[in-house]
Amino acid sequence: xxxxxxxxxxxxxxxxxxxAAVAVTAGLWLAHAHAAGTTANDLDQLLxxxxxxxxxxxxxxSQLPARLGRPVDPxxxxxxxxxxxxxxxxxxxxxxxxxxxxxxxGLGDSQSIAIGIQSNEVVGRHRTGPxxxxxxxxxxxxxxxxxxxxxxxxxxxxxxxFDNSQGFVFPFPEGVTRFPPLDPVVTHLLIAQAHLxxxxxxxxxxxxxxxxxxxxxxxxxxxxxxxxxxxxxASGSRNEPIRQAVLARLNGNAHYRLRFGELFPAVHAGAPIxxxxxxxxxxxxxFSLVRANAPIDRFxxxxxxxxxxxxKRGALVFFGxxxxxxxxxxxxxxxxxxxxxxxxxxxxxxxxPRFGVGLGNVVFDGPGEDxxxxxxxxxxxxxxxxxxxxxxxxxxxxxxxxxxxxxxTRLEDAVRHHLDVLASARGYDPRRAGVSEDLQRVGPIEPVxxxxxxxxxxxxxxSRPEFEDLVRFVxxxxxxxxxxxxxxxxxxxxxxxxxxxxLKFQGCHGGR
Numbered sequence: 001x002x003x004x005x006x007x008x009x010x011x012x013x014x015x016x017x018x019x020a021a022v023a024v025t026a027g028l029w030l031a032h033a034h035a036a037g038t039t040a041n042d043l044d045q046l047l048x049x050x051x052x053x054x055x056x057x058x059x060x061x062s063q064l065p066a067r068l069g070r071p072v073d074p075x076x077x078x079x080x081x082x083x084x085x086x087x088x089x090x091x092x093x094x095x096x097x098x099x100x101x102x103x104x105x106g107l108g109d110s111q112s113i114a115i116g117i118q119s120n121e122v123v124g125r126h127r128t129g130p131x132x133x134x135x136x137x138x139x140x141x142x143x144x145x146x147x148x149x150x151x152x153x154x155x156x157x158x159x160x161x162f163d164n165s166q167g168f169v170f171p172f173p174e175g176v177t178r179f180p181p182l183d184p185v186v187t188h189l190l191i192a193q194a195h196l197x198x199x200x201x202x203x204x205x206x207x208x209x210x211x212x213x214x215x216x217x218x219x220x221x222x223x224x225x226x227x228x229x230x231x232x233x234a235s236g237s238r239n240e241p242i243r244q245a246v247l248a249r250l251n252g253n254a255h256y257r258l259r260f261g262e263l264f265p266a267v268h269a270g271a272p273i274x275x276x277x278x279x280x281x282x283x284x285x286x287f288s289l290v291r292a293n294a295p296i297d298r299f300x301x302x303x304x305x306x307x308x309x310x311x312k313r314g315a316l317v318f319f320g321x322x323x324x325x326x327x328x329x330x331x332x333x334x335x336x337x338x339x340x341x342x343x344x345x346x347x348x349x350x351x352x353p354r355f356g357v358g359l360g361n362v363v364f365d366g367p368g369e370d371x372x373x374x375x376x377x378x379x380x381x382x383x384x385x386x387x388x389x390x391x392x393x394x395x396x397x398x399x400x401x402x403x404x405x406x407x408x409t410r411l412e413d414a415v416r417h418h419l420d421v422l423a424s425a426r427g428y429d430p431r432r433a434g435v436s437e438d439l440q441r442v443g444p445i446e447p448v449x450x451x452x453x454x455x456x457x458x459x460x461x462x463s464r465p466e467f468e469d470l471v472r473f474v475x476x477x478x479x480x481x482x483x484x485x486x487x488x489x490x491x492x493x494x495x496x497x498x499x500x501x502x503l504k505f506q507g508c509h510g511g512r
């Protein structure tokens with residue numbers, strides 16, 4: 001963890017003290033909450049005090065305009081919405097952002113491990129095609145995330161995604177120079193991040209035209225379909241050439257030029273659409289997707305009827321005996337997202353597709369190509385092996401799978417894993433866990449367990465009622481129903497500026 005603890009905005013010693021104080025206090029109060037004679041008012045007072053001590057206010061959603069320095073622009077957000085659902089920015093022509101960020105599952109993955117290009121163009125449980133490497137995270141509430149992706153490889157050094165005073169840090173080739181400090185246009189981490197998805201070969205760009213350049217194992221993925229991926233530029237990367245190819249498509253489409261021209265005077269005057277415009281539109285759409293008004297938020301603001309008794313008791317377990325808040329933090333740079341946004345090894349069982357056409361298009365780590373080294377892939381530091389970012393828990397009930405690889409498909413199993421990591425990992429059965437048949441190849445577990453965070457090295461003992469209450473809190477107390485299928489499926493455009501049909505969205509009305 002370096003020089004800071006799990007509460008990254010505090011020195012390690014102070015952070016440990018805060019976590020311990022919250023846990024001890026909540027634990028003592030939880031014993032009273034389960035005691036005979038405890039009234040509803042007692043429970044409300046206990047939870048209110050715990051939330052206050054943890055620094056949770058329930059007001060994070062209302063802070064968005066102030067943090068942005070302006071209201072969300074509905075017209076720019078709507079342009080981002082149609083781009084999000086359109087396959088025109090995808091050189092392979094068979095996927096879009098929404099292909100992996102499914103409306104029926106909270107704009108997160110419909111799969112345990114994502115399927116990008118060469119899919120059957122279905123979004124939902126019946127999506128088929130070659131697997132990528134990890135599960136696609138949700139884009140809901142990402143406006144408040146100080147880093148993005150399972151290995152945190154896109155980050156704000158300030159630990160504040162709204163603050164570009166130190167620029168934004170990305171891997172090669174963007175590095176620290178593509179989005180420098182105080183850039184007048186790329187002012188938020190999401191604007192920077194939106195430059196990257198179109199460049200991903202396995203997600204949207206495809207392999208057409210790459211034969212003979214990536215190694216013979218990848219030649220079979222060059223099926224000649226879709227647009228041709230341009231060769232690398234002088235940096236040795238294809239990222240910028242791909243972006244320019246996407247811009248050629250947008251600038252060659254009269255409907256998109258009209259839409260961009262309505263919002264960007266330079267385009268209206270005849271200048272070409274540039275990629276920062278594309279990225280700003282996508283980011284603005286994501287700003288419009290803040291859904292952080294769950295029962296726990298309303299309770300913290302004073303509506304004690306927003307949660308039922310089981311959810312309240314579960315919250316006390318979460319902040320107390322269960323020690324969940326030690327990593328699923330709420331204060332400081334966590335922005336009440338229930339994540340410390342740090343990297344931890346938590347002993348998640350390793351599952352991996354086999355590599356090959358129609359199977360998987362990413363070579364996994366390890367001698368058996370059935371491991372995911374996580375953060376080590378970015379840092380090159382062997383001590384970072386198997387570490388992944390703490391998953392934010394808001395709206396987690398909408399996920400069909402859990403952890404970076406979707407190794408568990410039931411929330412109860414994911415929670416149970418945290419409580420006894422060693423037993424859960426060693427007893428893991430992918431069939432019983434509910435993962436798809438093509439993901440039932442299990443990698444070695446003992447090397448993973450050697451890197452387990454000390455916080456989870458020993459079992460956390462909960463009674464059955466405490467466990468059930470904890471699950472109810474995580475499932476229901478953190479769910480904003482505006483992130484459900486009814487609202488998010490309504491975002492699917494009937495008509496796209498490109499003239500292309502949207503993908504087929506399962507779980508949405510009419511199969512959309």
